[in-house]
Amino acid sequence: MEEIQSSLPAPRRLRMRRALQHGGFIFGFAILFVTIVIAIFAPFIAPHDPIAQNLGVRLLPPLWMQGGRPDYLLGTDHLGRDYLSRLIYGSRVSLIVGFSTMLIAGAIGSALGFVGGYYGGRTDDIVTYVINCRLSMPGLLVALAVISLVGGSLATIILVLGLLFWDRYAVVVRTATQQVRNADFIAAARVAGASAPWIIWNEIRPNVLHHILVIATLEMAMAILSEASLSFLGLGIRAPTPSWGLMIAEGRSFLFAKPYLVWVPGIAIFLLVLATNLLGDGLRDLSQPEGRR
Amino acid sequence: MSPLLDIEGLRIDIPGHAGLLRAIRGISFSIGEGESFAIVGESGCGKSLTAMSVLGLLPRSAVLSAETMSWKNQDMRMFGRRQWSHLHGLGIAAIFQEPMTALNPVLPIGDQMIESFLHHRLGNRRAALSRAGELLERVGVVPVERRLRQYPHEMSGGLRQRVMIAMALMCRPNLMIADEPTTALDVTTQVEILALLKELQADTGMALMLITHDLGVVAHVADRMAVMYAGEIVETGSVASVLTRPAHPYTSALLSCLPTRGQPLIPIPGVVPALIGELQGCIFRNRCGFAMPDCASQVPEREVAPGHAYRCLLARDDSGSTTDSSAAPLEAFQ
Amino acid sequence: MTSLLEVNNISLAFRQRTGFFSPPQLIPAVKSVSMQVREGEVMAIVGESGSGKSTLAKLVLRLLMPDTGSITIDGRPSSTLSPRDFANLVQPVFQDPYSSLNPKRTLADIIQMPLIVRGGVSAKECQDRARELFGRVGLPMRLFHTYPNQISGGQRQRVAIARALMLRPKLLVCDEPTSALDVSVQAQILKLFEELKQSFGLTYLFISHNLAVVERIADRIAVMYRGEIVEQGETAPFFAAPRHPYSRMLLSSVLIPIAGRPLPLVSRDFETSVSCESPATERPIVATRGCRP
Secondary structure (H helix, E strand, C coil): CCECHHHCCCHHHHHHHHHHCCHHHHHHHHHHHHHHHHHHCHHHHCCCCCCCCCHHHCCCCCCCCCCCECCECCCECCCCCEHHHHHHHHHHHHHHHHHHHHHHHHHHHHHHHHHHHHHCHHHHHHHHHHHHHHHCCCHHHHHHHHHHHHCCCHHHHHHHHHHHCCHHHHHHHHHHHHHHHCCHHHHHHHHCCCCHHHHHHHHHHHHHHHHHHHHHHHHHHHHHHHHHHHHHCCCCCCCCCCCHHHHHHHHHHHCCCCCHHHHHHHHHHHHHHHHHHHHHHHHHHHHCCCCCC | CCCCEEEEEEEEEEEECCEEEEEEEEEEEEECCCCEEEEECCCCCCHHHHHHHHCCCCCCCCEEECCEEEECCEEHHHCCHHHHHHHHHHCEEEECCCHHHHCCCCCCHHHHHHHHHHHCCCCCHHHHHHHHHHHHHHHCCCCHHHHHCCCHHHCCHHHHHHHHHHHHHCCCCCEEEEECCCCCCCHHHHHHHHHHHHHHHHHHCCEEEEEECCHHHHHHHCCEEEEEECCEEEEEEEHHHHHHCCCCHHHHHHHHCCCCCCCCCCCCCCCCECCECCCCCCCCHHHCCCCCHHHHCCCCEEEEECCEEEECCCCCCCCCCCCHHHHHHHHHHC | CCEEEEEEEEEEEEEECCCCCCCCEEEEEEEEEEEEEECCCEEEEECCCCCCHHHHHHHHCCCCCCCEEEEEECCEEHHHCCHHHHHHHEEEECCCCCCCCCCCCCHHHHHHHHHHHHCCCCHHHHHHHHHHHHHHCCCCHHHCCCCHHHCCHHHHHHHHHHHHHCCCCCEEEEECCCCCCCHHHHHHHHHHHHHHHHHHCCEEEEEECCHHHHHHHCCEEEEEECCEEEEEEEHHHHHHCCCCHHHHHHHHCCCCCCCCCCCCCCCCHHHHCCCCCCHHHCCCCCCCCCCCC
């Protein structure tokens, strides 16, 4: 006869099984994955140079519209640049901003959250104070102000967004750490002589990681949107580098005559942000105990 | 006289990813008016699930079937939502192991106590509050006026359990189900709560269904008992008879793994088998010192005395009890 | 026989903030407690919840620092021992088998933790010792790489014991190690404690509220009540004739499975004689017949 306990599968396998049944998670994961592949292999996929101007073919409509040409699948913009190629290269900017911001903000926020949550007392008071200071600033406004002072570039956008949007990580990690901190396995590690950083990294982090992942995906979507907004306002990526927000801004003047110049990159932003959000929601659902979906 | 609660051939199956879990497999028991009936068993034996089925609070995925399941001669399986709601509080009340999770942390206990009284339209708010006051006084949670305004976290575990008991009594139930009511409490507080339960039972004439893993509690509180193992009742009878002449090897084993002076501790070897798929024969045979090949196929029901029955292949006469070890040395304690 | 553990007159009070402006209130948890645990013996601390017995365990484990008094372990002041030396001498086993194992780590990792923290052995050696102890505490090898959620409460407690033995300590501080377990499992674990004591030459500080368990395993007993040790002595004489009224009450509250006996009368009349004027020590009125607030 088998033991009762062995009927429970390992958590990792169980999570895999549940992930495969979660529609939103699969959809989000698939789109994000495809976008990443496209961004990495952009030079091989893009049919044209995204910056090369060819005024002879300016403002071509997409293939399925009247006057569309098969060598310019999504048409061209007002300088005759291939719109599909710009879209493909634009995904690089979005993803780089998304991931880098996520890493910087995640590192800052998680570190603060771990420290405040684990040590408690006076240290926690200070961390809470810092978080509150950050929360009392209007994030995007500060970003606008700083970037307009310093001047926009990929690096500044990433730095400014990363240094600003760590608050959610800090709040969530701090709370999650507080919940784990008093567990007996932490006490066992302390008696074994483990240092605070060791305990945070080896014992607490695995228990908080799923919270961080959920926040990370949601914040990544936020960062992608912020970059698009900043670029649209002319404060972000400088032309001629292709960025989806910038493409919308450039297409704005042709909104009525050539609406596809706006809605094509618009849909790209929408899909990517939707996918990251769905992925985040899926991760949150999956990290919850079975039956609480 | 017909019993208050009559259960025959109760089965509960719970589908899971590993297969159908046969959690309860054909158990029968009945509880008469004013009686104390104890179900004893270890965690996972299905004793709490049995209580939940009587309360109509099974998880939605669970599949219940029974030959008989009646409350005051009414078929409980036919109960609709209104009848269950009527039964809760008015017919059956329940208290649980951890009162903190059963109480709402953001409401003063007075408001929580009168909720079901008002829900069942037994009187107005003033009548409800005065009954709540009376009951708190009765269970020793005083001074009443202050206590009614307190929140659950302001009280100790023993006090909260007293509040739970008072709350359960609000609508004068006929049966109180107590699921491990004292497991989370200190030994001294446990004695006080059990004494209170017995007194209240004598006062109100309600029946008690006590669910516990502690044979010591059973011995002091219950009239009749059933020993559950892995979803089956393996032995049932009067408490006096079962504890002095335990007939099923599991009952004897449970008694001998209680720590006592001068006695070697005899743990039950092995673990409970998985209750998945077809189960045949005696479920205890993989851990039983008396197991024989036939145990895999047949489990006859035998009687030690009228009302004291057990399910085992091994015939046990009155003298041949396996646990001479249990009774004598325990005396040393008092 | 020499004393392995010596507790000299230690006290600890918790500070509770009652209001924003009012000064913190002091709630004494342990009040000038002294005791000795000799090498190779089992010293039991019994008492109700709130008696300070778990706080005493935490003090011995250095998870809390005493306000006054000192603790000596193996002839050296506990506070001067390095975390490493301390861990080599003292290890804990906690009550809650769920909170004492990190849910995100495999049993193999959990058991190896103290030795990994201490260092000084190869990964291979470390794992070999973990495997040996895994079998020694009666766990089947096929569970070695599983997670805590796949095993039962009794098995979890075995894992916790194996972890505590990883550094070959002299003293095991067991805080209610069997209270959360079923009686049959409790019997198995108690038996394991007895066997390990022999084969590893261990000394136990065994904290419990269950006198039946204590009588089974302890050589000496200390009864704690409201932060103080009210009675201390050898097990056999204690059970034959407890002297303090509180010990008598504890002893009479043990319910033995013999039918037809009335419930023991729990009388707390003696509480009038114990100091109860201090509001900080006020117990909820549950039973104080003598000194109602």
